Amino acid sequence: MASDISIMLAGFGGQGILFAGKVIAYAGLLDGREVSWLPSYGPEMRGGTANCSVVISDEPIGSPLITNPDVLIAMNMPSYDRYIGDVPSGGVVILDSSLVSGYTPRDDVSYYPIPATNLANENGLRTLGNVIMIGRLMAATGFASEETLRLAIDKSVSARHTDLIEFNKQALKLGATWQPDSEQGAESKPGAGSADTESEMAGIGAAV
Amino acid sequence: MAEKVLMKGNEALAEAAIRAGCKTFFGYPITPQTELAAYMAKALPPIGGTYLQAESEVAAINMVYGASAAGVRVMTSSSSPGVSLKQEGISYLIGADLPALIINIQRGGPGLGGIQPSQADYWQATKATGHGDGQIIVLAPSTVQEMTDLVALAFDLGDKYRTPVMILADGLLGQMMEPVELPETDGVELPEKPWALTGHGNSREKNMANSMHLDPQELEDSILERYERYLVIKQDEQLAESYLTEDADITLVAYGAAARVARSAVNKVRAEGISAGLIRPISLWPFSVDVIEQQVPISSDFLSVEFSMGQMVDDLRLVVDGRKRVHFYGHTGGIVPTPDEIADVIRRIAAGEKVNQVAFRSY
Numbered sequence: 001m002a003s004d005i006s007i008m009l010a011g012f013g014g015q016g017i018l019f020a021g022k023v024i025a026y027a028g029l030l031d032g033r034e035v036s037w038l039p040s041y042g043p044e045m046r047g048g049t050a051n052c053s054v055v056i057s058d059e060p061i062g063s064p065l066i067t068n069p070d071v072l073i074a075m076n077m078p079s080y081d082r083y084i085g086d087v088p089s090g091g092v093v094i095l096d097s098s099l100v101s102g103y104t105p106r107d108d109v110s111y112y113p114i115p116a117t118n119l120a121n122e123n124g125l126r127t128l129g130n131v132i133m134i135g136r137l138m139a140a141t142g143f144a145s146e147e148t149l150r151l152a153i154d155k156s157v158s159a160r161h162t163d164l165i166e167f168n169k170q171a172l173k174l175g176a177t178w179q180p181d182s183e184q185g186a187e188s189k190p191g192a193g194s195a196d197t198e199s200e201m202a203g204i205g206a207a208v
Numbered sequence: 209m210a211e212k213v214l215m216k217g218n219e220a221l222a223e224a225a226i227r228a229g230c231k232t233f234f235g236y237p238i239t240p241q242t243e244l245a246a247y248m249a250k251a252l253p254p255i256g257g258t259y260l261q262a263e264s265e266v267a268a269i270n271m272v273y274g275a276s277a278a279g280v281r282v283m284t285s286s287s288s289p290g291v292s293l294k295q296e297g298i299s300y301l302i303g304a305d306l307p308a309l310i311i312n313i314q315r316g317g318p319g320l321g322g323i324q325p326s327q328a329d330y331w332q333a334t335k336a337t338g339h340g341d342g343q344i345i346v347l348a349p350s351t352v353q354e355m356t357d358l359v360a361l362a363f364d365l366g367d368k369y370r371t372p373v374m375i376l377a378d379g380l381l382g383q384m385m386e387p388v389e390l391p392e393t394d395g396v397e398l399p400e401k402p403w404a405l406t407g408h409g410n411s412r413e414k415n416m417a418n419s420m421h422l423d424p425q426e427l428e429d430s431i432l433e434r435y436e437r438y439l440v441i442k443q444d445e446q447l448a449e450s451y452l453t454e455d456a457d458i459t460l461v462a463y464g465a466a467a468r469v470a471r472s473a474v475n476k477v478r479a480e481g482i483s484a485g486l487i488r489p490i491s492l493w494p495f496s497v498d499v500i501e502q503q504v505p506i507s508s509d510f511l512s513v514e515f516s517m518g519q520m521v522d523d524l525r526l527v528v529d530g531r532k533r534v535h536f537y538g539h540t541g542g543i544v545p546t547p548d549e550i551a552d553v554i555r556r557i558a559a560g561e562k563v564n565q566v567a568f569r570s571y
Contacts, residue, residue: 022385026214029387037214037385041240041323062472063465064384065544155214 004058005143006066008083010051011075011096016130019156020073021052023134023168026152027144028056036064049078056143071141073133074100075116094136096129112140114178120171128171135175146176212387217355217377218313220388222247224356225283225309228363229396231257232282234271236264239323240379241287241313265290269297269310276306277417279404281363285311287379288329289320298372299338303419305403305434307366309359310344310374313382316542324542325379325465330519333376334493341431343438345373345445346492348463352386358490360391365445367399369437376492378515380465380544441494448496449488450503452478456485458557459503461524462513463489465544470513473550482558492520500527509557511535513550515543517566535563543567 007024011017018039028035039052053066068088074080075096080103087093089108097113105111114136116129125132131153138149153168215223222244225233233248245261252259262268268284275282286294291312301308314329316322333346345365349355358375366373405415421427451471453459462470467488474484487503489496503510510528512521512535521536528534537553539545553563564570 022214025385029212029214035214035387038380039383041379041383059475060468060471061386062468062475062547063544064380064386064468065546067546 005056005071005141006069007054007056007071007073007137008051008066008069008086009054009073009075010049010079010083011099011130013048013050014127015050015075016127017050017075018052020130020134021054023131023149023152023156024137024143025054025056026155027148028054030148030151030155031056031144033058034061036061038064051079051083071137073137075129075133076100077103092140094133094140096133098129110140112136113180114175116175119174119178123170123174125167125171125174128167131168131171132175132178135172136178137175138172139176146172210389210392212389214385215352215388216243216383216385217349217352218243218382219247220352220390221285221311221355221359221375221377221382222251223390224359225363226251226255226257227391227393227396228281228360229398230281230283230309230363231255232275232280233258233284234260234262234268234275234282235284235286236262236268236290238287238290240315240325240382241285241290241311244285244311244313244382265293266297269294269301272308272310273297273301273304273306273417276301276308277304277405279401279406281367281398283309283311283363285313287313287315287323288317288326289315291329291332295332295336295338297338298344299340299342300419301372302338302342302344302434303340303430304417305370306372306417307363307370308372309362309366310372312374312376314376314378316540322542323379325381325515325544326540326542327378327464327466327515328517328519328540329376330492330514330516333374334495334523337372337374342434343493344371345369345441345494346376347373347447348376348490348492349381350464350467350488350490352381352384352388354490355381356388356390360396364399365441367401369441370403371437371441376464378465379542442497445491446494446496446498447490448499449490450499451486451488452483453485453487453503453506455483456503456507458482458484458509458511458554459507460484460486460511460513460550460554461489461500461520462486463492463520466513466515466538469545469547470550472547473513473554476547476551477554477558480555482554484554489520495523495527497527500524504528504531507532509533509535511537511553511557511563513545514538515545516540517571518564533557533562536565537563538566540566 025037098115098117116132120129316326
């Protein structure tokens with residue numbers, strides 16, 4: 001995929017939003033493209049929400065702030081509600097259907113729901129729902145190859161957590177290969193609502 | 209070529225400072241600068257350096273004074289309200305002809321203001337970094353790469369002209385990550401500082417680090433000597449980047465993060481056939497007078513874009529001196545204008561309108 005892409009990632013603090021953004025940005029860097037990564041910073045971090053903007057482009061990047069993201073990655077309901085209106089017509093929405101449900105879908109954007117948090121918990125990849133979301137993004141947009149993203153994971157996981165690299169790669173694979181069963185499109189199941197994202201592994205998102 | 213890595217501006221700047229031979233840092237935490245100090249706290253002790261979190265910004269800048277007087281390559285970093293606290297010390301550094309690197313990762317003011325990106329400290333940095341007659345060199349990066357590239361230059365200019373130097377960035381540049389190629393680690397040779405207070409067992413005349421001259425003639429002489437150096441700085445150290453200015457009817461002038469947005473806006477209107485260009489001052493003091501002067505015969509209009517109520521636009525007006533129209537557009541308080549907003553302003557100027565505006569209001 002050679003065109004520019006702007007991605008807004010949003011969710012709870014502790015879900016690894018900033019880390020997921022870093023992996024995506026690193027993939028762009030490894031592909032030799034211009035990239036920027038900008039986190040939300042300040043009091044809202046302590047209030048529980050986290051978001052970051054990633055731009056991948058073939059031109060020098062002007063503002064790293066995104067007002068109309070080509071892709072919204074929403075990992076909780078407040079984030080979905082806050083940003084869905086900013087996605088331009090034709091945009092892509094990747095959402096964690098474990099935690100985002102009961103919304104009225106727009107008919108001018110493409111939805112790629114995946115129960116990332118539940119999948120992570122069921123597959124021994126607790127707290128790696130963020131990386132499962134990257135896998136879904138990869139499958140939905142082809143913005144980078146799996147090989148590039150695996151390298152990006154190597155680069156992004158901090159030296160203290162290298163033992164978690166393999167789990168991250170499993171999560172990437174899981175997200176990329178997961179298929180919705182009978183339901184299609186925006187039909188996400190009412191969330192099982194497992195918001196249990198706190199664990200000893202939660203630190204990797206912030207460990208940059 | 210070294211491998212490009214993804215780093216935050218604050219951290220890349222800190223690493224570049226270490227690689228430029230700075231092993232001494234005094235500071236006090238403040239958002240959105242804190243990662244810079246935190247990086248130093250981790251990185252300096254293992255290489256035999258000194259990181260000290262002072263009890264206040266005032267204490268930190270005076271520790272900088274002491275270290276600089278002893279001939280050490282030294283720096284401090286803060287954000288807007290913290291830099292205000294350092295102003296007295298900066299004035300003393302100027303008065304004692306001591307080099308030091310001061311980083312301001314600007315946030316919205318006045319007062320405690322906010323913590324989002326701002327450029328509202330331009331006046332403070334370039335006109336009044338402290339009381340008394342005096343200036344400091346001010347450099348403004350606009351990418352994370354430049355956050356690193358300007359560090360060694362800043363230290364070297366400080367040593368060359370015996371003056372404090374400020375890198376004036378903002379929360380956007382400090383917090384964002386971009387690919388960056390870090391400078392090589394080896395081969396930093398720090399200059400001799402024969403003026404330093406190093407202890408010598410009475411083997412030479414004593415050196416003094418002092419900004420007090422109670423005899424007015426002595427004080428005036430010391431200031432005149434310093435302003436001789438300022439003349440050289442203004443002549444030799446202007447630094448700016450031009451983008452599509454050769455045929456630009458409308459020239460945008462913007463520095464730092466605002467220049468990124470301005471450049472995107474130039475690209476947008478160029479695609480519509482409006483000949484716009486961008487001058488990006490990298491040295492804010494000395495101001496990029498020469499490159500703007502060269503642009504005056506070419507452009508009919510100049511547009512300053514800033515994250516403030518309009519500060520650098522004053523310097524732009526001084527250079528253009530009424531010969532062409534000067535416009536201003538900005539946002540302040542932590543709001544970053546979008547490329548679309550700027551592009552719209554350029555279209556209005558192209559249609560003959562005079563713009564002097566923040567958000568939707570003219571001032």
